[in-house]
Amino acid sequence: MSTLPRHSAAEIEALIKGRRRLDVLFGVAGGLLVVLCLGTLGLLVYNLIHDGSSRLGWDFLTEFPSRRAAKAGIKSALVGTALVMLVTACTAIPLGVAAGIYLEEYARKNWITSIIEINIANLAGVPSIIWGLMALGIFIYGFEDWFPSPTNNRTGLGRSILTGGLTLGLLVLPIVIVATREAIRAIPQAIREGSYACGATKLQTVRYHILPYSMGGVLTGSIIALSRAIGETAPLITIGALTYIAYLPPAPFSPVTDMDNKVVGSHGVFDWITSGFTVLPIQMFNWIGLPDRAFQINAAATGVVLLIVTLMMNFVAIILRNRLRRKIQW
Amino acid sequence: MTAVPTSNADRSFRSAGHALGKKFRPGEFIVESFLFLAAASSVLLTAGIVWILVKESYLFFTKVPLSRFLTEREWAPAFDNASFGIMPLVSGTLVTTAVALAFAVPVGTICAVWLSEYAPFKVREWIKPALELLAAVPTVVFGYFALMVVSPALQWLLAKVGIELPAFNMLGAGLVMGLMIVPYIASLSEDAMRAVPAHLREAAYAMGCTKMQVAWKVVFPAALSGITAAFILAVSRALGETMVVAVAAGNQPKLTIDPTESAQTITAFIVQISLGDVEHGHVAYESIFAAGLTLMLMTLIFNVAGFWLRKKYREAY
Numbered sequence: 001m002s003t004l005p006r007h008s009a010a011e012i013e014a015l016i017k018g019r020r021r022l023d024v025l026f027g028v029a030g031g032l033l034v035v036l037c038l039g040t041l042g043l044l045v046y047n048l049i050h051d052g053s054s055r056l057g058w059d060f061l062t063e064f065p066s067r068r069a070a071k072a073g074i075k076s077a078l079v080g081t082a083l084v085m086l087v088t089a090c091t092a093i094p095l096g097v098a099a100g101i102y103l104e105e106y107a108r109k110n111w112i113t114s115i116i117e118i119n120i121a122n123l124a125g126v127p128s129i130i131w132g133l134m135a136l137g138i139f140i141y142g143f144e145d146w147f148p149s150p151t152n153n154r155t156g157l158g159r160s161i162l163t164g165g166l167t168l169g170l171l172v173l174p175i176v177i178v179a180t181r182e183a184i185r186a187i188p189q190a191i192r193e194g195s196y197a198c199g200a201t202k203l204q205t206v207r208y209h210i211l212p213y214s215m216g217g218v219l220t221g222s223i224i225a226l227s228r229a230i231g232e233t234a235p236l237i238t239i240g241a242l243t244y245i246a247y248l249p250p251a252p253f254s255p256v257t258d259m260d261n262k263v264v265g266s267h268g269v270f271d272w273i274t275s276g277f278t279v280l281p282i283q284m285f286n287w288i289g290l291p292d293r294a295f296q297i298n299a300a301a302t303g304v305v306l307l308i309v310t311l312m313m314n315f316v317a318i319i320l321r322n323r324l325r326r327k328i329q330w
Numbered sequence: 331m332t333a334v335p336t337s338n339a340d341r342s343f344r345s346a347g348h349a350l351g352k353k354f355r356p357g358e359f360i361v362e363s364f365l366f367l368a369a370a371s372s373v374l375l376t377a378g379i380v381w382i383l384v385k386e387s388y389l390f391f392t393k394v395p396l397s398r399f400l401t402e403r404e405w406a407p408a409f410d411n412a413s414f415g416i417m418p419l420v421s422g423t424l425v426t427t428a429v430a431l432a433f434a435v436p437v438g439t440i441c442a443v444w445l446s447e448y449a450p451f452k453v454r455e456w457i458k459p460a461l462e463l464l465a466a467v468p469t470v471v472f473g474y475f476a477l478m479v480v481s482p483a484l485q486w487l488l489a490k491v492g493i494e495l496p497a498f499n500m501l502g503a504g505l506v507m508g509l510m511i512v513p514y515i516a517s518l519s520e521d522a523m524r525a526v527p528a529h530l531r532e533a534a535y536a537m538g539c540t541k542m543q544v545a546w547k548v549v550f551p552a553a554l555s556g557i558t559a560a561f562i563l564a565v566s567r568a569l570g571e572t573m574v575v576a577v578a579a580g581n582q583p584k585l586t587i588d589p590t591e592s593a594q595t596i597t598a599f600i601v602q603i604s605l606g607d608v609e610h611g612h613v614a615y616e617s618i619f620a621a622g623l624t625l626m627l628m629t630l631i632f633n634v635a636g637f638w639l640r641k642k643y644r645e646a647y
Contacts, residue, residue, distance in 0.1 A: 023540040030444030033437060034457065037512055041464050044475045051478070098368035106362055107369070119373050125563070127570020127629060129597050130379060132604070133622045137382035141610050170375060177372075203358045224466075231468025234572035234597065238604045238618075281470045281573070288474055288577055296478070303471045314466045318459050 048307065052300030060301055064246040065283065069294030074302055076245040080161070080277035081230060081309075083249060087165020087273065088229050092176050093222050095169070100180025100218075105206055124174035132238025135167040140239060159240040161249060162273045167235050172225035179221020183214035216324040220317045227313035231306065233281035242276050244286070249275035280306045383626060386619030393613050399620070405583040405594075407617035408603065414617070416624055418583035422500065422593035423628070426575055427568040429504025429589050430511060434564055437508070438515025439557065445516065446523035447545040458520070461513040469510065473577030476506035481578060488590070498580030498592040507574050511564045518563065522556025523549050554643040562636030569629050572597035596625045 007015070063073025099120075107113040139157045157163040187210060195205040249272035250256075255263045280302055287299035391399070394414045402415025445454055481502035485495045495501065526549050534548045550557070572595075580592025581602055594602070600618045608615045 019540045019543065023542040026542045026545075027444070027448045030440055030448055034441050034444055034449075034516075037437065037441060037509070037516075038457070038460065038464075040509060041467075043479070044467075044471070047475065047479050048471065095368050095371065098365045099372065102362075102365035102369040106365060112370075116369050116373060119376050123372060123376060125566050125629070125633065126379065127566070127572075127597065127625060129570065129572050129600055130383070130622055130626060133600070133619060134375075134379045134382055136604075137386055137619065138378055142382065173372065173375075201355060201358055203355075203361050227466050231466070231470070233468070233470045234576075234601060237601050240604060281468050284474070285470050285573065285577065288470075288477065296474075299474060300478075303468075303474055306468055307471060310466050310468060311463060314463050318462065 045307065048300050048303045051297055052302070052304045055297055055301040056304060060298075061305070065244055066246075069292060069298055072295075072298055074280065074283055074305065076248060077278050077280045077283035077302070078305075079248050080241075080245070081279040083161050083272060084164045084168065084236075084277060084279055085226055085230060087162060088169040088172065089222070089226060091166055091169025092172050092225055092229075093218075096173050096176025096222075096225075097180050097218055099173075100177045100184060101206060101210065103177070104181050104184040105202070105210060120174050120177055124178070128171060128232055129234040129238060131167055131171045132235030135163055135235065135239045139163045139166060158274060159242070159276055160274045161277045163239050164236050164241055164277060164279070167239060168229040168232055171232065171235060172229045175225040175228065176218075176221055179224070180214065180218050183217025183221070184210055186217065187213050216320065220321045220324070223313050223317040223320070227310045227317070230279075230313070231281055231310055233279075233285055236279060236282055237285070241282055242278050245276060245278045249273075249277065280309075383619055383623040386616050387623045390613065390616035390620040393616070394620075403585050405599070408606070408608070408614040412613070415585075416621065418585040419594060419596045419599055419621060420624065420628070421585050421587060422575075422579065422583065423569060423595040423597070423625070425587055425589050425593065426500050426504040426507060426571075426579060426595055427565065429501060430507035430568040430571075431561075431564065433505055433508030434511045434515055434568075435561060438512045438560075438564070439519060441512065441516040442519035442523060442557075442560075443545050443550065446520045447541055447549060458517065461517045464513045465517070467510075469571065469573040470577070472506050472510050473574045476502050476574055476578035480506050493590060495590050496580065496592050498578060499590055500575075500579050500593055501589040503575045503577075503579040504589060506578065507568055507571050510571070510574065511567050514567065515560045515564050518560035519553070519557045522553040522560065525556065526552045555640050558636060558640045558643055562633060562640075565632045565636070566629050569625065569632065570597060572601060576601045596621045 060073045061078060062075050063071060064075050065077075066072040099116075103113070103117065107116075140159065140163060143157060157166070191209055191213065192205055195209050200208070250267040251272065252267060252269040254267050256265045256267055258264045284299045284302040284306065287295045287302065290296070398414050399416050401417075402413050403417060404413040405415050405418045406413050445457060449457065477498075481495070481497060481499060484499070484502050484505075485497070488495045530548055530552060531544055534544045539548070575595045576598040579595060579598060581594050581598060582592060583594040583599065584591060586593060599621055603614055603618050608618075
């Protein structure tokens, strides 16, 4: 610009005043917006508790679902959620930690490593329902096609706790990997050098230094990953988790009975893993869809339980992280 | 400590061509291979996902020509008199996503600017973890909220201006989806703005800028690359979001861009078919994979577009 617009002192003063007013206005409006958003989410929680409180109680947790809304409970969904999470944890944590350690400590800078890294970043963005399709196509039907069995035994994993847990485990795998890598990256190089200087091999350095020092971060990330998995509904519906289940998976060593209720043997330790299942969010989804208001109240009560579980897990993770931050100072 | 004399064994190792520290240790090698396999399994996973989507979609397209898939105006693959036009599902997905973003992008960005530039330190320290907690609320809970609270409220509100809103509608579902992704946008954008070097702010203040000018004309443009990344994540989440729309958007596929109507998204369709008992090998079974592939491609297109945008706005300090 060749010539600047000329303003009188009064005009400039007015300009500054206007800008300041706008500034204050935005400060207030922005704050209100944040409060409004948090308030709406508060309303969500309040509404859920308000609707569901009449059903919340010990009976609700220990009864099977039923056709009569007032008698229905979430026993099978609670047990299902716990068992699926067990399988999820056993899948995601070892695999994620191993992958994280490899990428941080072992991987050379080459094209294979960069493919793996780009791939993990992309996996995190895959819509959760696609994971369900993957599990349906591979774990359930794919295995049946690839390993046809001469007997009548099905070789696919079926609509079982194992399939559900594996699916969710793979779904949250990127979260565990990223958390592991961040935890490892926070360990100063001097620790590794110290270890090598004492004659430790790479494996010893990882086993006795990297792994223990990153444990806190890994734990935090794992809890957050599991809390994400606990609320996942879509992939489990896609693999055909049942919506109405009035039995529990067989406990280890529990007796097997035949049709006349005669004991004919006992269940193995891992028989539960092939059992059908339902989980809390699916139970809730199922009840929301029913036209009877009483069932929707059940849905709200299930939502409260689900919310308490997830928020507790996240709360623990946040506290853990803050304590670690304070405790570890390199 | 006295120096340890090099043993004969070591010398013979070195003379055999082993450099010190390069000794082959089988245990170490096995563990490293195992760790590599764990990392590489993620690539296998992606390959598996792409393979199964493409394979089942291929079977679908051997029965239904691509032209029908793209041009037919109705979608009812499970009926006897089936029709296979994906467009109603695509329109449902895009409309709910658009509603969600129309709400979440401005609200999330303003929240982020306020948190990063205006909020007192104490407030921010409390709100950031709260946002993280909110991001953890299961989506089916948001679905309940959309159906029981937001949609009735919108029905009441729109009735005043003479618009009749069905109980299941894309507007309510989209708005709740927007509410759901506000924490993501706010949290990620705030991180991006906090990462802008302080000297840029200080320079602007030294020139006499108000907070608002600093926030919108200095910090915001400087952080635009990171903020765009937050938007892209929001788009991906909105496109792939399932439970809110399955619960609250209605389940009739309808080719419309009017958010006050009920419709079905790609994700809600997959849920609907999965809830029924569909035979393996039936065209309806294959149709959910074709729909899934369409969803993946849509997500991919938005991500690639976002990648270029990010590159364009990237600033280095």
